[in-house]
Amino acid sequence: MVRFAWRDGAKIEDGDEAHRRLQYWGGQVAEKTNVLVSEPLPQFLVEYPALVQRIAATGAFANSKHGKPNHCLVNEYEPGQGIMPHNDGSAYFPAVATLSLGSAILLDIFEYQDESTPTTPAFSILQEPRSLLITHGSAYQQYLHGIAARDLDTAEDLNKVINRDMLTNPELRTALHLQRDRRLSMTFRDVERVAPRLF
Ligand SMILES: O=C(O)CCC(=O)C(=O)O
Numbered sequence: 001m002v003r004f005a006w007r008d009g010a011k012i013e014d015g016d017e018a019h020r021r022l023q024y025w026g027g028q029v030a031e032k033t034n035v036l037v038s039e040p041l042p043q044f045l046v047e048y049p050a051l052v053q054r055i056a057a058t059g060a061f062a063n064s065k066h067g068k069p070n071h072c073l074v075n076e077y078e079p080g081q082g083i084m085p086h087n088d089g090s091a092y093f094p095a096v097a098t099l100s101l102g103s104a105i106l107l108d109i110f111e112y113q114d115e116s117t118p119t120t121p122a123f124s125i126l127q128e129p130r131s132l133l134i135t136h137g138s139a140y141q142q143y144l145h146g147i148a149a150r151d152l153d154t155a156e157d158l159n160k161v162i163n164r165d166m167l168t169n170p171e172l173r174t175a176l177h178l179q180r181d182r183r184l185s186m187t188f189r190d191v192e193r194v195a196p197r198l199f
């Protein structure tokens with residue numbers, strides 16, 4: 001059995017005090033050069049249940065350099081933890097496939113503002129457990145995304161959800177509030193520039 005160490009969540013920006021824990025598989029993206037110092041993906045991502053191939057089969061990465069994700073970042077959110085509004089930067093092909101596990105959570109989508117970090121989402125996506133969210137094209141490039149650092153989403157927060165009709169859990173479809181629990185997200189991306197690990 002292979003064990004993976006949790007790492008402290010990197011700050012996306014000053015003020016992002018979330019201290020999420022994270023793991024990454026497939027290697028580490030060098031901060032300055034955006035090059036992936038690659039490591040083989042673990043078996044369970046490529047053999048069974050072969051998440052990488054199944055995500056590739058959606059077509060989301062058909063035009064990316066490798067035609068499929070070569071990197072997976074896992075974020076852990078305890079109730080009260082979130083991630084500041086951000087974009088995912090230029091290291092990646094502009095598509096991300098996010099598998100949600102554990103608690104349901106709201107991904108808030110923001111329009112860009114000059115300078116300041118936006119606080120009011122344009123809309124939100126309710127990510128239910130075991131769902132796959134694919135963000136690409138203009139949704140990836142022209143908006144910021146974030147998760148509010150709170151342990152309860154109110155009716156007002158839920159009013160901004162645009163995908164209630166798509167949810168499979170009827171309770172979530174009609175929920176008036178959302179009490180958060182621990183959540184894990186697995187975010188799959190294709191890092192276009194790759195260097196093999198030398199040692
Ligand atoms: O946990 C999520 O759904 C979002 C994670 C995210 O935005 C990121 O890792 O860049």
Ligand SMILES: [Fe+2]
Pocket residue numbers: 086087088145
């Ligand atoms: Fe992100």
